[in-house]
Amino acid sequence: MPKRKAAIAVGGVAALGAAALLLPHANASQDGGQAAGGTARTLKAAQASGLAAQLQKALGDAFAGSYYDGGRQQLVVNVVSGDNNVIQQAKKAGAVVRQVKNSTRDLKAAATTLKTKATIPGTSWAVDPRTDKILVTADSTVTGAKWDRLQSTVQGLGSGMATLKKSAGTFKTFVSGGDAIFAQTQQGGVRCSLGFNVTASDGSPAFLTAGHCGVAAKDWSDSQNGQPVATVDQAKFPGNDFSLVKYDDPSTQAPSEVNVGNGQTVQINQAADATVGETVFRMGSTTGLHDGKVTGLDATVNFQSETNPGGVDTVNGLIQTDVCAEPGDSGGSLFTQDGSAVGLTSGGSGDCTSGGETFFQPVTAALQATGATLGNGAGDQSGSADPSAPAGDQSGAGDQSGAGDQSGSADPSASAGDPSGSGGDQSGAGSGDDGSSLTSTR
Incomplete structure (x- = not known):
């Protein structure tokens, strides 16, 4: 008996109007190389993630988070130490260095306080390194005494530690x-x-x-x-x-x-x-x-x-x-x-x-x-499309027996479930600013 290929498509099945894959030559020139003199490197997001992990280990307590600047394609690293050696270390690695007030330890302590005093249904909080604060969100069910309690807890964290918004x-x-x-x-x-x-x-x-x-x-x-x-x-x-x-x-x-x-x-x-x-x-x-x-x-x-x-x-x-x-x-x-x-x-x-x-x-x-x-x-994954091929060229797609024939361009209706009624028209395009060319609607 031949092996049965998974009939469940990873990530589910999009409607027939789902966005095409417009494949990625936009990143071809991004070699991630470091410019002379320790200036900031041009990075893909995946490279930025790896560099951030390295700098977190290297900088220790001076590291206060990082984020990817998609417009400039650079990694921004927050540091709380004024030690010039720390700053130079991060710069030489190719990051943009920003000195901030709140350390990682401070932000984690604030999150612990929120957990203790404001674990209320309909709330969330996350560290936002772009603002060097904790972003606290309350949904539409958080009203009255619950809202007052949440607001009071956020204010009690101190000025410049957290922001509060409604969803x-x-x-x-x-x-x-x-x-x-x-x-x-x-x-x-x-x-x-x-x-x-x-x-x-x-x-x-x-x-x-x-x-x-x-x-x-x-x-x-x-x-x-x-x-x-x-x-x-x-x-x-x-x-x-x-x-x-x-x-x-x-x-x-x-x-x-x-x-x-x-x-x-x-x-x-x-x-x-x-x-x-x-x-x-x-x-x-x-x-x-x-x-x-x-x-x-x-x-x-x-x-x-x-x-x-x-x-x-x-x-x-x-x-x-x-x-x-x-x-x-x-x-x-x-x-x-x-x-x-x-x-x-x-x-x-x-x-x-x-x-x-x-x-x-x-x-x-x-x-x-x-x-x-x-x-x-x-x-065997030899049947998957070549990501370097232009959109629409699926000649590399192999036999997907058990999940519909996907040679050329597969019929999405042959995959798991009935896609009718799902998703609506998704033919719009939204290219990311980190050089990505996969498109979708947002």
Whole structure:
């Protein structure tokens, strides 16, 4: 019997109007080389993330966060020490150095105070290195005494430590309304989006999705009324928000790629930590492909508990973005132009008409916790499109038996679920300012 390729497309299936992949020659001239005299280097976002990690170790307590300036394609590093040696060290590495007031230790202490005094359903906070403050957000449900308590706590942190803003929507997990992966519970049907195919620690093919999806149901199908094809192995929610789901058929071929619609895929080569300021792309089964910016790291979100009236489901360590999402997009993939897996859609507020905030579970943390690895999994990935090919040239696409024939340009309707009614027209283009040329609507 031939091996069965995964019928669940990574990241879900976009509507027929989903954006095309306009592939990346824009970054070809960015060699990341350092100019003479220690001047700031021109970097891709992935290079900036790696440099930031190196400088964080090298600078120690003087390091106070960093972010990617997409317009200038440079890494900006915050330092709290006036030590000229520290500043020169960062400059020689190719970063733009900015002296700030609040240290990483100060910001973490402020976050601890918020956790102790203001864990209120409908609130979130994240470090924003662009302002050297903690950004505190309250959704539309935080009113009256709850708002007064939150406002008082923020003011008590001291001047210049945090900013407080209101969100028009309501923080919620995006667990229903999609069309990529399906499960049945006592309360009815559940729909989520697949994040990334992985290889479990025992070598079996599996995928990552949101933890609140894995907690809601154990058995998952690739069609609304179909037989289960995968079983939850590990699920973490609240606290974290990730699930490892193993395919029931050990011969399932699970390619390491994201289906972005119109028969096109983005090869996923590695996992990467997010960098504030970088352009990221989210794929979900309800709304398809959308892009935006990372706006904060190490975010804490206090969701209203769905199982405990009046309770709070708190998730820590999330990536905050201005990318939109809607119910059904939960678990969907957040990735970069160069094929780095960054996050799994957790929840947020707003929608893809009015916008809003969306939070993501870091993939690096999920892989470390589950022992899973990104890569070829159990399948041959020679059939995925060549990212260096011009948009529309999918001659490299191989046989995707079991998920529809994708030679040339695959019919998206042959993939998991019925895409009818999902996402609407996504033919608009929104190119990121970090040189990315993958396009989507926002």
